[in-house]
Amino acid sequence: MLDKRQFFIDGRWVAPAVAHDLEVIDPATETACAVISLGSAADTDAAVAAARAAFPAWRDTPVDERLVRLEALARIYAERADEMAAAISQEMGAPISLAKAAQAAAGAGHIKTFIRTLRGFAFERPLGEHAPNTRILYEPIGVCGLITPWNWPMNQVTLKVIPALAAGCTVVLKPSEIAPLSSMLFAEMIAAAGFPAGVFNLVNGDGAGVGTQLSGHPDVDMISFTGSTRAGIAISKNAADTVKRVSLELGGKGANLIFADADEKAVVRGVRRCFNNSGQSCNAPTRMLVERARYDQAVATAADVARSTAVGQPGQEGTHIGPVVSAAQFDKIQRLIQAGIDEGARLVAGGPGKPEGHGTGYFVRPTVFADVNNTMTIAREEIFGPVLSIIPFDTEDEAIAIANDSPYGLTHYVQTQDTARAKRVARALRAGMVEVNGQSLGAGAPFGGYKQSGNGREGGAWGLEEFLEVKAVSDWH
Incomplete structure (x- = not known):
């Protein structure tokens, strides 16, 4: 059985502040395939603090340098794609052919698409011909709490982590505690790609614990959540006191x-x-x-x-x-x-x-x-x-x-x-x-819904803009 109790905080793997073991169950055998730890408030606070400290330097990192790190991640992901497919297959039961062709492949596709989007995105643009000296600036929103589901693990992780990092944000990822192994492998890839310490952090936990801690945290500027409508409502209510941005991708009945x-x-x-x-x-x-x-x-x-x-x-x-x-x-x-x-x-x-x-x-x-x-x-x-x-x-x-x-x-x-x-x-x-x-x-079409299916859009330019603030500046020459 795999021992995956550590969290990735501030560029290194660290032990949880308080031991709280949880077995990861292989759905095909109904037996444990790994053990993780559920994070406490101390773990969440440490990850958020690391992301907050790393934000100014990453925000000011030129786009070309961010692209270098994302391109390195794309290469590493491709090299380890079979490992990723195997992890997804084990943790949530996807047949290995599907895990290779769709589950793991979705992550690779989104990384590639966001690299292309970032290359062509204008972070500074004039308001229009009628006001050439009014400038519109797109700036990273800050520290982002990302809460992802178990059903398409890498699809959702890459739809959130990659545009957030591309935008210049720093992140704390809480993957599903039911299927966390693929996200922990992804954290290894992030480290190998050379992202600065604190830019990406991972804390395992459940919704009532780390999820609630992130959505209500005063130093988290945005929550991006994919999951049930019930949980999305709870997250929105908990985030309201700090008036942070909340982006939700919820249920469907197509x-x-x-x-x-x-x-x-x-x-x-x-x-x-x-x-x-x-x-x-x-x-x-x-x-x-x-x-x-x-x-x-x-x-x-x-x-x-x-x-x-x-x-x-x-x-x-x-x-x-x-x-x-x-x-x-x-x-x-x-x-x-x-x-x-x-x-x-x-x-x-x-x-x-x-x-x-x-x-x-x-x-x-x-x-x-x-x-x-x-x-x-x-x-x-x-x-x-x-x-x-x-x-x-x-x-x-x-x-x-x-x-x-x-x-x-x-x-x-x-x-x-x-x-x-x-x-x-x-x-x-x-x-x-x-x-x-x-x-x-x-590729790059906006993914998201109306009504109780959510209020955000993921993918392509729309997904990048989710993690950006818009600033208007006058008298720009």
Whole structure:
């Protein structure tokens, strides 16, 4: 079992102020694979103090020098990509093929994109032709507390750490205590890339402990959080007393609108996207809205895809799905599957319990419900497991109304061969992102949502601006 009790503070690995061990559980075996320590207020204070002390020099470091450090990090990350994939696979159960191709690769992609963004970003610009001597300056906000989730560890760590450092901020990272191993490996990479002491700090802990300490800390200028809406609300309230900036990327309940003229692969594509990462993605299309003319066929196809979706061990190469991350997550998914049955949805694939041959590990049966209506629990709550709800609709307006009838507004999906309709529906959907006909958003597109899906944007120039203050200066010659 790995011993990972230390924290990375002020450029070195240090023991916790007070021992508070926590086992990291391998979700495939239900046994401990590592032990970490949960931080105390003393650890948080030390990390924040180190970040505060390092901020003036890092703020004043020229962009070209920041780029040198980020480019070194990109090289080191690429060299150790297989180690990163293995850590993610072990800590949260992603199949190793997915961990290499998507999980670890997402981190590499974001580092590369932010380097490109930083090279082209104008930190000083004129207000406009009407006021050439009024200058707009973009300056780093200061010390940033970054709180990241377990489901896409490096995706979220790099979406926060890299733009913060690029902007000239210093950071304290609190990764998920459920899946901390990848972030500790990332800290090793930061150290090897030569970032100055105190610019990056890592303290493990839970939300009630280190998370609360960071969000309320008077010397933390900004909190960037990815996780549940419930936790985001608590963080916002705790941060209010210090009037710090709070950027939130929260839950989702994505609607996938499949019109009668959608391409023949639309349903298969939608089911697979829902089940990807064992359904543990905030932007998963978990509500499939199907026009009545294609509804019965879509239900049959979705059931076939679910039944043919293999469930397997994380260490095996392949396109199967692995376990969900924890016993608590497994129990939540089982409760919601049962709620779907109890509320009258038609179960057409999967269901309660574990898949055959997987008595050990937090494995979930790929599950599809048909004849769902938008008032059912499974259509309202974020399940965060491989569970799809299929809802029929008759008109375009009805489909839009169903999709928008949700407290969330992160990512919606549109499947149609009618270009005018695709644009019309995309504009009408109340979400931060809309993907059309299976086409992913481009690198550097802003990631974030409307309503209870959050209030920030990550990625590209928008992600860099999250960590910058805007200053206006007159009489600039």
